[in-house]
Amino acid sequence: MIYLAIIICLLCSAFFSMSEISFVSADRLKVELDKSSQNTLSRIATHFYKNGSRFITTALVGNNIVNVIYGLLVAKALEEPLTALLHNDIGVVLVQTIISTAFVIVFAEYIPKAIGQAKPNIVIRIITLPFFLIYIILYPITLLIGWISKLFFKLFGVKNEDDTVQPLTKVDLDYFIESNVNQQENADEARILQNALEFSDIKVRDCLVPRNEITAVGDDLTREELIEIFDKTGYSKLPVYKEDIDDIIGYIHSIEMFRMGDSREWQSRILPTIFIPESLPAENALKQLMQKKRSLAIVVDELGGTAGMVTLEDIVEEIFGDIEDEHDTQRIAMRKVGENEYIISGRAEVDTLNEQFDLQIPENEDYQTLAGFILHYSQEIPDAGEEFTIPPHFQIQVLRATGNKITLVRLRKIES
Structure with a gap:
């Protein structure tokens, strides 16, 4: 009977060790995504992450309780045969300690922690319900320990971080994509997600059409000359300048050529553009274009000269990849x-x-x-x-x- 109790204590210790390591190793994003399924176990797991210190305290308290009981049972089980064999109290205690410690390290620490670290999210789902029952039973003890800990923190002037949930970072999301998305079956989706994560780091200079590749027109062209340039380049919109390319006054859309009818004054159809610096984040440029309902912006350098131009499409392609249009033959x-x-x-x-x-x-x-x-x-x-x-x-x-x-x-x- 005593040996059965020892085995049960070892299994309980293994349970707490596995719970602790899987909790700290689990992919939090997966836990959050599982929560959306409205599954009871997922909601409990999310509650654990909102009260992380109490989860860890419960695991440590439970582990210590069963380890103390395990130590007492092993000592009692081995006392009689070891005393008869060694005839020395110190030797008996030493051998008891070595045997009990070896079993705990191998079967209650190393093996369960290796399993918990290898498959943390699976383990979390398995242990959630039994751990929740233990969590409720030990709640008064963990509450008392938490209160005593805070008291000591105050006495020694140590700042105690509350159980606030840390927001998921780009690193968390990027790791989730790399480790969980099948790169062969979902390569395009994975690329779009990763591009979206990296989008905040992209500057306008990374996606502009450089100055020497801009096709711009002077405001002194005739309507026929402008139509010919539209026809030759295949572009749908062209920047318009007054003196030179550093003096851009707006842009003209090809559709305006049809709206004008026989009117020769195409200059009245020039749309105002916005001017943005090279160093502006692409996401800010996208917001400006959408707020001002423009599809093209002129990029200026630090001296105020034209460094290039950027379109809505250029920015969106940073996330979704190449979008086929009239420019793509020259891209x-x-x-x-x-x-x-x-x-x-x-x-x-x-x-x-x-x-x-x-x-x-x-x-x-x-x-x-x-x-x-x-x-x-x-x-x-x-x-x-x-x-x-x-x-x-x-x-x-x-x-x-x-x-x-x-x-x-x-x-x-x-x-x-």
Whole structure:
């Protein structure tokens, strides 16, 4: 009978140890999501997390109670055979301590904590109901211990943090996505969620169309000339300037050409734009565009000159990825065409290429794009069709270039 009681005490100790480690290791976001299912066990688990210190106190009190009982039972069970064997009181106590401690460490600490840490959320669901019953039984004791603890904190001037629920952070959400979303079945959804989490860190400079790629028109063009530019570029809206591109006065939408009928004065249809700095967070730019009901903003540098432009679509694409429209034929091309061979837009960012294709292109504060990388090493704008090697393992062929920029490149990575 006494051995059965010892086994029960070991199992109870294992239960408390497993409960404690699974509580601190569990994915809180999963617990919060389970709560929305209106399941009773999920609501109890959420209550535990709102009263975390009481949960831990209950586990510690329960564990200590069963460990004391276990120690007394082991001492009683082993006293007679050990006394007959050793004939020494100190030796008997020493052997009792070693045996009882070894069993507690292996069966009530190491094994249950390893299980609780490996599958914390599953364990939390399993132990919730029995632990809740123990929680109620031991509540007066845990309340008293909590009161005594607060008294000691005040006496020694230690600040005691109340049981307030810490809000979930971006790190919590990002970890949940990485560890719980099947990257093959839900790759697009996972990417959108991760982009949404990172959106607050994105600046306007990360998603703008640079100054040298803006197609803008002067306000002195005729209606026919403007229609021709719309037709040639395929764009739906164009910035309008007075003197030069640093003097932008608004933008014109292609649909206005149809609303005007035969009117020649298209300038009266120019829509006012907003001006935003490069350093503005993209989420703030999005709010400004939506509040002012505009689809295009001009980005200015620290000297007030035009650094580029950004559209609603450019910002939204930071979350949802590329949205097919009339611009996309001219947007950033990045595709693998053979073994270690790629066709890439000069505008493609180096860190994106390294992440997507593992090209290991050296990163440097002097450049951000592939065109910048090439210019950094060649020190001149190569002609279309020109081929050369950038040590140690990049063979470059310029497929398309204008007088002042590289637009399309064939890159071959030479294996060492």
